[in-house]
Amino acid sequence: MRNQRVGFLLGLIFAVGLVVQCNGGVTSTYRRRLEASGDMPLDADVFWVPSGYNAPQQVHITQGDYDGTAVIVSWVTADVPGSSTVKYWKFCSNLNHSAEGDVRQYKFYNYTSGYIHHCVLNNLEPDTTYYYAIGENDAGRKFSFKIPPALGPDVPYTFGLIGDLGQTYDSNITLTHYKANKDAAALLYVGDFSYADNYPNHDNVRWDTWGRFIETSAAYQPWIWTVGNHEIDFVPEIGETTPFKPVRNRYPTPYEASGSTEPYFYSIRRASAHIIVLASYSAYGKYTPQYQWLQKELTKVNRTVTPWLIVLLHSPWYNSYNYHYMEGETMRVQFEAWMVQYKVDVVFAGHVHAYERSHRISNIDYNITNAKCSPVPNNNAPVYITIGDGGNIEGLATNMTEPQPNYSVFREASFGHAIFDIKNRTHAYYTWHRNQDGDAVTADSMWFTNRYFNPTNDS
Numbered sequence: 001m002r003n004q005r006v007g008f009l010l011g012l013i014f015a016v017g018l019v020v021q022c023n024g025g026v027t028s029t030y031r032r033r034l035e036a037s038g039d040m041p042l043d044a045d046v047f048w049v050p051s052g053y054n055a056p057q058q059v060h061i062t063q064g065d066y067d068g069t070a071v072i073v074s075w076v077t078a079d080v081p082g083s084s085t086v087k088y089w090k091f092c093s094n095l096n097h098s099a100e101g102d103v104r105q106y107k108f109y110n111y112t113s114g115y116i117h118h119c120v121l122n123n124l125e126p127d128t129t130y131y132y133a134i135g136e137n138d139a140g141r142k143f144s145f146k147i148p149p150a151l152g153p154d155v156p157y158t159f160g161l162i163g164d165l166g167q168t169y170d171s172n173i174t175l176t177h178y179k180a181n182k183d184a185a186a187l188l189y190v191g192d193f194s195y196a197d198n199y200p201n202h203d204n205v206r207w208d209t210w211g212r213f214i215e216t217s218a219a220y221q222p223w224i225w226t227v228g229n230h231e232i233d234f235v236p237e238i239g240e241t242t243p244f245k246p247v248r249n250r251y252p253t254p255y256e257a258s259g260s261t262e263p264y265f266y267s268i269r270r271a272s273a274h275i276i277v278l279a280s281y282s283a284y285g286k287y288t289p290q291y292q293w294l295q296k297e298l299t300k301v302n303r304t305v306t307p308w309l310i311v312l313l314h315s316p317w318y319n320s321y322n323y324h325y326m327e328g329e330t331m332r333v334q335f336e337a338w339m340v341q342y343k344v345d346v347v348f349a350g351h352v353h354a355y356e357r358s359h360r361i362s363n364i365d366y367n368i369t370n371a372k373c374s375p376v377p378n379n380n381a382p383v384y385i386t387i388g389d390g391g392n393i394e395g396l397a398t399n400m401t402e403p404q405p406n407y408s409v410f411r412e413a414s415f416g417h418a419i420f421d422i423k424n425r426t427h428a429y430y431t432w433h434r435n436q437d438g439d440a441v442t443a444d445s446m447w448f449t450n451r452y453f454n455p456t457n458d459s
């Protein structure tokens with residue numbers, strides 16, 4: 001009898017094991033339309049050019065230092081250089097400040113850019129709303145932003161997430177939905193901006209329309225930039241051999257503040273988060289500048305000050321769609337062990353035009369002779385989220401590898417955006433919002449527990 005019971009129990013354990021092993025997560029079939037929508041026409045209302053002679057346009061801000069008390073204000077004037085001055089003041093204060101920026105132009109084949117201004121506002125007060133004014137005479141424009149609270153382990157802060165946005169009708173839905181979320185205070189952007197490179201000679205007019213398109217959000221809250229392949233703009237056949245020329249001129253990052261030597265890999269600290277931005281299209285092999293910088297940067301992370309360690313990159317390391325399959329593999333091989341060693345909470349990527357979330361897994365034991373090359377559950381590993389579903393001109397990635405890998409919790413080919421809502425040092429609530437639903441509807445969600453302060457099995 002006892003042997004029968006033991007046998008039954010062993011059988012049950014084996015059966016449950018099979019169910020767990022075979023459970024590759026959920027592949028959602030929810031989607032409304034698979035055709036890519038075209039880019040909005042040049043005269044679309046969202047590409048509105050502000051009135052007035054030489055009026056500032058394409059206004060956007062990003063974090064300007066390591067800890068979030070500086071802001072870089074950027075804009076374009078079309079007719080003449082004009083002023084690079086930013087006037088700014090605190091909410092309910094008569095004390096005006098001003099800062100002087102610089103202005104530049106660039107040429108790309110037969111295109112000449114407008115006058116691109118960048119101005120850094122330094123030493124701003126934490127947890128404070130500022131107004132800022134740019135432009136001259138009757139063409140002046142005013143905007144505002146809020147500096148985050150001072151760094152601290154329990155500072156609540158809400159980040160938005162968008163990737164691969166482009167400028168189609170679907171892109172417009174994504175951005176409109178994102179803006180409807182009033183709690184999101186800064187956007188983590190995981191690469192592929194305008195998709196101007198889909199046009200003949202990479203028509204940079206589409207960089208201008210994209211700048212006007214995102215202004216309604218990016219002029220009021222910082223967008224933290226990660227570069228993607230659509231920012232490379234390497235076109236030797238038309239003589240354009242300097243990679244990243246448009247993005248480098250238009251969208252600055254505070255890379256020097258974190259000791260980086262390239263604008264495309266850097267890190268910032270904001271509220272209770274330490275955010276590391278990696279460059280999928282800069283060298284990352286051993287001894288390269290990015291490798292050396294990341295090795296050093298990870299030792300600077302102080303989880304008692306910023307408990308949430310977030311990594312952004314463009315080409316995903318874990319991707320079970322057939323699109324861009326394995327493109328992120330070499331970077332994963334190079335850096336994944338560090339993600340586990342330093343207990344990164346989450347890695348966000350774009351590139352694949354769909355959505356996917358993983359369990360906490362790692363694949364770091366392989367040494368070319370031991371055959372240990374399958375991802376395994378690892379409570380010290382990050383969750384990997386692909387959110388390249390902003391809605392660009394190339395359409396959705398719909399073909400998936402089958403069966404769904406065990407490590408993939410949820411995947412769906414729909415456009416959308418996400419919110420990472422940090423509550424305190426132990427918990428953050430993550431939600432993904434598909435475009436077809438109302439703003440408040442979540443199609444995927446997860447309570448994150450912090451890997452440093454509360455490393456429960458949360459995935």
Ligand SMILES: [Fe+2]
Binds near residue numbers: 229
């Ligand atoms: Fe991409």
